[in-house]
Amino acid sequence: MRQRAGMPRHKRKRDTRPSLNYTIRGFRLKHGRLHLAGGVALTVVWSRELPAAPSNVRVYQDALGHWYASFVVAAEAQPLPATGAVLGIDWGVKETATTTSNAHDLPHPEYGRKAAQRLARYQRMMARRKPLKGQVASKGYWEASRQTAKLHKKTARQRQDTARKWAKRVVADHDAIAVEDFKPKFLARSTMARKAADAAIGATKAALNEMARKHGRIVYLVDPKHTTMDCAACGVRTKHRLPLSERTSTCTTCGVASPRDKNSARVMLIRAGLNPAGVEGVRPLGPPAPAAA
Ligand SMILES: [Zn+2]
Numbered sequence: 201m202r203q204r205a206g207m208p209r210h211k212r213k214r215d216t217r218p219s220l221n222y223t224i225r226g227f228r229l230k231h232g233r234l235h236l237a238g239g240v241a242l243t244v245v246w247s248r249e250l251p252a253a254p255s256n257v258r259v260y261q262d263a264l265g266h267w268y269a270s271f272v273v274a275a276e277a278q279p280l281p282a283t284g285a286v287l288g289i290d291w292g293v294k295e296t297a298t299t300t301s302n303a304h305d306l307p308h309p310e311y312g313r314k315a316a317q318r319l320a321r322y323q324r325m326m327a328r329r330k331p332l333k334g335q336v337a338s339k340g341y342w343e344a345s346r347q348t349a350k351l352h353k354k355t356a357r358q359r360q361d362t363a364r365k366w367a368k369r370v371v372a373d374h375d376a377i378a379v380e381d382f383k384p385k386f387l388a389r390s391t392m393a394r395k396a397a398d399a400a401i402g403a404t405k406a407a408l409n410e411m412a413r414k415h416g417r418i419v420y421l422v423d424p425k426h427t428t429m430d431c432a433a434c435g436v437r438t439k440h441r442l443p444l445s446e447r448t449s450t451c452t453t454c455g456v457a458s459p460r461d462k463n464s465a466r467v468m469l470i471r472a473g474l475n476p477a478g479v480e481g482v483r484p485l486g487p488p489a490p491a492a493a
Pocket of ligand 1: 431432433434435436451452453454455456
């Protein structure tokens with residue numbers, strides 16, 4: 201909630217969920233129990249073992265009323281051996297990631313779309329049952345709102361799981377990765393499929409960045425402007441935008457035809473200054489690029 205200067209702070213109580221932060225001196229872990237400043241001790245159900253001593257903990261409650269403790273642990277870099285390979289990535293709706301390697305393409309997970317349909321249903325239910333101003337919300341409204349939160353959470357978890365597994369594979373197989381610098385708009389008017397795709401891209405890009413940082417790989421963020429107008433084979437930009445329905449891009453200058461998204465993925469590589477030679481379906485062009493270290 202944004203606050204104007206001089207305005208009193210106004211936040212409805214039922215909109216807020218409790219969240220408490222403790223720094224190193226405010227908490228202690230002893231025999232698997234979390235002791236907080238003020239003499240509160242909690243039994244923690246661990247989702248995974250802590251890799252090192254935590255420096256912070258945030259204790260919070262989610263929309264479903266469950267309590268969580270989230271620990272901050274300094275990450276240790278785990279460099280991977282060099283592979284000599286690079287990867288270009290184009291984000292999309294049908295395929296979350298189209299890459300310069302067929303083995304690393306990531307189809308859009310269907311659960312996102314199905315969940316989006318169910319979500320729309322719950323949201324309609326909530327709209328119908330929305331309490332009038334000054335009235336207490338009905339049981340049906342809260343039930344729909346709880347179902348919405350539950351579904352959001354499940355989908356987010358599935359998305360993150362898919363994204364992490366894919367990112368791990370990408371990072372293990374490539375030294376440097378060039379990705380479209382995608383910024384989801386989350387427009388209210390965009391289609392359900394587009395919203396689900398945007399969420400999948402956002403989660404996948406975040407997982408890739410995190411995994412690359414952890415394993416000492418380089419990620420280049422590439423400006424996506426005109427990627428469908430540039431030819432990855434000869435570098436010439438066409439005068440007209442390729443219509444979205446056109447799935448194949450054929451270069452009028454050099455005659456090379458390739459699937460539209462594959463062409464864009466290769467353009468990412470070139471724009472990042474990476475050598476696309478050796479990448480599937482691309483022939484080396486122009487002066488030889490410096491060999492990958
Ligand atoms: Zn061309």
